[in-house]
Amino acid sequence: MIPFDFDYYKPSSVEEAVRLFESLRQQGKQPMYFSGGTEIITFGRLDYLYTNAVIDIKGISKCQMMTFKGENLYLGAAVSLSEIEEANLFPLLTKTSSEVADHTARTKVTLGGNICGKIFYREAVLPFLVSESEVVIASREGEETRPILDVFQKSLQLEEGECLVQLVTNKKMIEAANISIKRRRQWDTGYPVITVVGIKVDGQLRVAISGLCSFPFRAKEMEPFLNDTKRPLEERVSLAIRHVPAEVLHDSEASSDYRMFVLKNTLLDVFEGLEMEEVR
């Protein structure tokens, strides 16, 4: 049982949702946008978070969008991960998000919820980081489209009252050779030791990683070494992993040394997998 009460609102437009958020703030409330709501429900039960008003965005058609318009794919923040899997419009995202939680939970977990969540893995963001997608964010000033690499710094940097509406990805990125590898300590369900996502665009490998540090990241500092084709592959990977952007996690999932061991081998697997993908 969630030990506190909250009011529940289900607006039908983005404008209504952001207006509602502002109005609730003015009344002294602590509103939260609610998409799949799995973290709000489970963390709320444990008293890890508090809200006294939730704004469910699942009734907003823009947040439920899952369609190509011209050269771009628009995915709404309230689309569930299982819907993404079934539609399979973005195969790299399908592969990555289908490893999040389990099938039944993914009927509730949404794209926006996973990306904006408190649980730091946020693996659904990885395909968008390597694809250099854009995000549509709504605020009381209206909607704005911004590059995800500008907005996602460890987590999605939203101002109070801002709402993630959609993610926009160019078809060229969706069609690029790609791979997603999730390594767990054991079993086929659960959190990763690390997850690595890679795509090859114009001959250059782009990589994004979750589980290695306390936040998911696009491995911009590592990529020049990975793409230095003058060196042997093992050396490229060994040099690249010296440029991890933050402290490597050392916790019950894995020690930092083991994570680095897994990272090195997973990057080698990324190269091998992409070669096979390109041959196909």
Next chain:
Amino acid sequence: MTKVAVTLNVNGEESEVLIRPADTLLDVLRENLGLTGSKPGCLNGDCGACTVIVGKKPMKSCLMLAIEAVDQNVTTIEGLTDATVQRAFVEHFAFQCGYCTPGFIMNVHSLKENHPEADGETIKSWMDSNICRCTGYEEIEAAVKSVLYGGQEHHKR
């Protein structure tokens, strides 16, 4: 405590219930409607003991607010009457203590409705959502396979 009156459609019947918006579907099914077939297990979306069907999809009722189920059709284990999956679980003795059984059955029933010809990979992906603490997985697997492909085993692993 502020309560709101909402109408839920559960097992084909409409019921008006007075709930807190913070109440989970699992709590309302059990406490307000007396439908205790959906079991509280981890309450964290991990074990699947509370699985029901919302619309046509399996749903962990501990991960859903009851208020989110307004205007949707909810089916609980009490809403199945001699379903093929239920019979298969009995015939294959696919339970030990039985606590996880309603959740397994609801998930398999939904799988059968959505993918009557599910391949091995799909079956595995769906069934990873439920945990049997007695580890009676062999019998559960046999029951699941018996209701897909009309009992013909056809698996890609």
